[in-house]
Amino acid sequence: MVNDAELDPAVIQQVLQQLERELGVGLRGAGGAVPGWVVARLTRAIERAPATQGSLAQRLRDRRWLAQLADELRVGETRFHRDPTQWAALGSWLEQRAARGGRLRLLSAGCSTGEETWTLAMLCAELGLNAMVVGIDRSGPAIERAQSRRYPAGSEESLPARWRARYVALEDGAVTIASSLQASFIVRDLMQGPPPGSWDLILCKNVLIYFADAGTERVVAQLMAGLQSGGALVVARSDVTRLRELGLTPAPLAELSAFFAT
Ligand SMILES: C[S@@+](CC[C@H](N)C(=O)[O-])C[C@H]1O[C@@H](n2cnc3c(N)ncnc32)[C@H](O)[C@@H]1O
Incomplete structure (x- = not known):
């Protein structure tokens, strides 16, 4: 009542x-x-x-x-290939980054049920990149869904047609992620910082809204510290104003709300 x-x-x-x-x-x-x-x-x-x-x-x-x-x-909204323009810009950036050689380490922080992480894995497959893709979220049920690789039919519609054809299959009324794609998922609270190791890319989109100002500053500082030299923290466009208020200025790269490690 x-x-x-x-x-x-x-x-x-x-x-x-x-x-x-x-x-x-x-x-x-x-x-x-x-x-x-x-x-x-x-x-x-x-x-x-x-x-x-x-x-x-x-x-x-x-x-x-x-x-x-x-x-x-x-437990927020998410979908495959959310903000297509940003994914396109990210693809160009990843190709440049990959030219340095070695295996890329890519983290989707606050990945919810995994659509963002699988999109990242699809992008890497499309570009033929050698990459390790990891998704983390504090929600255990969300991570279980991500690991199951199964999503409701219709959720694949936000993917480009070519990706739909190559990376998802409709089985028993559900969408299944192709076994050719690899990503690992971990239950982890971002207040603990990113998983150990240094990352080329940390995607942290539509997550910072969940922290009070002091928490945001701490989480962003930890994520930046988790980047390799020249690595990028990429946030959603809607997160940028908030980060500017905290004194952070994104790199002026078209369509990519990125904060680069020096
Ligand atoms: C709106 S969803 C964003 C999903 C995806 N990044 C996207 O943009 O589509 C926010 C996610 O952040 C996660 N989250 C919130 N606070 C968190 C924290 N302290 N540590 C890890 N994940 C957190 C929530 O569980 C939720 O799955």
Whole structure:
């Protein structure tokens, strides 16, 4: 049951402040604005909570409830080949990088259910690149889905036709990723930093919104420290304003919101 007061923007603010204070979870966009999808999800989560969990004020003091709420808010939208222009720019950058020789080490950080990581593996296959592709996310169920290589039919539609033909198959009403593609997946919280080793590329798209400012600074610093010399941290276009507010300036490379390690 929910009462009108719980849907009030002031209450939404109160819940967000508590999430930030207790768990360091920030869900604000550029300029501190709360994105519409956050308000919608928060409202749904509050509406669904059974009355036995007590009043909202009681729940806000319950760290377990807050942690559940944070998990629900974190599992975000994703899709194959999200932002095609950025993928095209990334392909050119990876080809240049590969010219140095050796095996590329590519990380998809905050990979959700793996569509981004598999897209990266497809891009490397298309370009004939020798690459190790790894996806990490703090959500165990999301990583299990990624490892299963199976997605709902229709999810492949955002892929270019040629990639659809080469890298996915429709089996038993589901989309399966071709066994010729390799990627590994690890459950890992980005607050621990990237997995050890130095990376040529870290994709961290649509993830930084989940951290409060101090958390974002820490996570970005750790990701930058995890890059090889000349390696790139690539974020979503929508993340750039937020990072600029933290004093970071992306490299001026067309269509690629990239921050390069020196
Ligand atoms: C909106 S999805 C983005 C997926 C993909 N990067 C994309 O752009 O399509 C955000 C993902 O970030 C993950 N995430 C949030 N906070 C995280 C953290 N502290 N450590 C690792 N992953 C996190 C969530 O579990 C979710 O799967």
